[in-house]
Amino acid sequence: MNWLEFRNVSKQFSGHLAVDDASFSAQEGEIICLVGPSGCGKTTALRMIAGFETPTSGEIWLGGHEVSTLPAHKRNIGITFQNYALFPHMTVAANVGFGLRMRKFGREESRAKVAAALAMVRLDGLDARYPSQLSGGQQQRVALARAIVIEPVMLLLDEPLSNLDAMLREEMRVEIKEIQSRLKITTVFVTHDQEEALTISDRIAVMQAGQVVQEGTPVEVFERPQHSFVASFIGQSNLLRGVAAAEVDGHVGMRTHSGIDLHGRPIKPIEPGTPALAVIRHSRVRVEKPDSPDSDGSDKAGPNVFSGRVELINYLGDSVQYVCSLGDAERIIATVAIANAADIALAAGDDVRISWPAGDCLVVADASMPDQDDD
């Protein structure tokens, strides 16, 4: 039995479906990420778990109890908000101690618990400050301490890292993961950053337009996307749109709208003639000088080998990104790890050979919306 069950939940706001028949679940002690683009309904889903919104339909179960209509203040769930929502008129200590005060803890006991929680988020010594005297990262830590000090049955974190700078984000991510696994507390972590989701979670639920389009472990979601949206949203991929063709020795053929024929690995059987989307991770694309010898002996003129031209080079430090044109209309990005800048073998304007293994090219039925931008 799952500890958290979000079963076929919908939420309607005056004619607008913010959450649309969404389901996901988590085992006790797991951390599950809700990931998806802005406005896809993540916060709304979280707010229903917290009890701030009542589902229009569907059920939410926590530890074997249906809680859909239990008022928020009776749920014993810790939550942090996108904007932290600290009490501006209370000190850090009073903020963290608020939940204990509601639970009528004695002064000494609550002081000890507050101190422990502040130590856990490494904020000892700031108890007398007011929220306005704290940095964004510190406020986030106070919010986290305030949520965990009540020993909640579960923790909800709404984009806890999105307002922090890159360095701090990395650091906080590790810390949250540490605290979460130390407390073994079931956690729903909302983010729109797929990389964050992959690194922190035990499970991922990918949301799009109010629906959960795929739920699974990070590996499942990353390597076996069941849906064109998941394929394009998770990971940095090249997307080529076209029409599926017949199967050739275990691989499915596909012709892009720009007229390029390629081979790929179908996730599910796909009917020839239906719209299809080819997904190739940036890191799986190879670009070489056209006359370079084959390193792995693959057929120079075989499937998925094309000639193109380097248009742009983006230096990323430990890797380099070649933005290449392929044919008249397609653009392919290849990311190549480098040890140092001397490894950048190509220059803008070079003609190149572009290739990728058919096994690394996923072909999924294209249920997409035309405005989905590819990068």
Next chain:
Amino acid sequence: MSARISLGSAGAIAWLVLIYLFVLGPAAVVIIGSFNTATSFPSDFEGFTFGWYAQLGEHPEFLDALFVSIQIGAIAAFVGSVIGIPVALALARYDFRFKGMITAFIMAPLILPQIVLGMAMLQLLTALQLPATFLGLALIHAVFVMPYVVRAMLSCLTGLSPSVSEAAASLGANAWQRFLLITLPITRAGIMAGFIFAFIMSFINLPLSLFLTTPTSTTLPIRMFAYMESQIDPFIAAVGSLTVIAVIAGSFFIEKILKVRLLA
């Protein structure tokens, strides 16, 4: 180029000087006139005296009226706050059907002619066969000042994210605890500002009270109005100046100490 800019700003300054003279002039004339030794207007400034302020002691009817106005203002501001604060909470926190219409309805006393409001209250009292009373006066003032309370409170609440109160809910606070421990302390400045502003608006109002006064419940503006019917002199200017000074002190307190922007 720089010559043109300074020419432009000179014009702007000249314009502002004229506007300020025009807008502030009348009140300034009243304050200056209250120190004039002349016995009636129109008159040149004949000499300086505080005597007219001292005269107030010889006009118990003005002191009585002042007392009535303070009572009415306090009751109206209190009732307006008790009823208006929840309105502001509802408007700031929730979306509901007919929100626009309900808002317009609650703000309506601001645009309805006050003389009509006062007269309508008189008609209600007449229909109920009640004499014009202190209570009727206080009630219509409360109707009139409530929108000011709502506005002051709203201006405080819009800066306060609803998730602050939700955070308290997730920590176990029920609706009352959230109101008393979170919303109320955070919006204290807005509540005080709303109360003071509502008091001022009741205190200076004349048309609301015109038909509802009795010999024992005459407000200060009505008393001044009656006096001005017969004569205009430095004494009434002194009374007017005192109200101006009190009101200015109150509004400065709101803007500079409570830091609530009522006018923006």
Next chain:
Amino acid sequence: MTESTAKLASAISKPSGRRWRRRRSGTWGTGQARLLLLPALAFLTLFLVLPLGITLYNSFLASPVLAKPDGYFGAANYVYISGTGIYIDIIIRTLRICAFVVIFTILFSYPTAFIFRRYARLGSGSAILILSFPMLAGPLVVVLGWMILLADGGPVNSWLMWLGITSSPIEILRSEAAIIIALVQFTLPFAVLNIFNALSQVEHHLIEAARSLGASPLRRFWHVILPLSLPGVLSAAVITFSLAISSFIAPAYLGGGTKLVMTTLISETILGSYDLAMASTIAVVLLVFSLTVVIAMNSALTRHAARR
């Protein structure tokens, strides 16, 4: 059962094992919103809607001057008003005064707000607060000031004579001009605030964009600033109009008994002859004029906002 399950179970069963009530409305809080609004709506219904309803009812009772039979209920007062020259004159005078006040107030307040906006330090500081003192001090003191200033032997007359504009004192008090002057002065701060707020929302980078495209200051004003601030001007006009048509003290003192407007007519009718029926009728007509204009201008505003 794990530890946290137990905790949750106890949390759920705490309200004496009773299942929590299901909220009737879908969203968390619609019911709460209703509860919060209820006192105000009840209060206003009792002490605003009901009194106005009685006023409307009374306006259909016959005024004593019409000598109708007892128990008459009909539109006689309205017919009488619309057929009597004095009443028509008063209504027209009221609207004429309002029109002049709106025009002059907007003409004076736009440049003032523009200057506040242009010199940002003025707009954010105490300058606007000081300008709005008259609206806090209240119309009574302000009108007292105008009575002193505009009196037959008062300062304004002396200045006019000193400037050689007139050779003998002219009568400014007891004229429509006096009412208009005082009302423009009284409504100006409200209008300046509204237009200033509208101008503040015209984003600086729009103006800068226009400048970078080579628009001259005049064209920038005409094509960018003015159109974008027009809603503010319109809402300033609405406020000015409703303040002017509702004003009582200025017309009562500066117009004298001869230049009646609708508000002073109401007080004359009640305090002079205690004719509640006729006073109610005039009040209803006043409300209709004031609300029609306010609602019409507001819907124009909303339509304008919707187009953007």
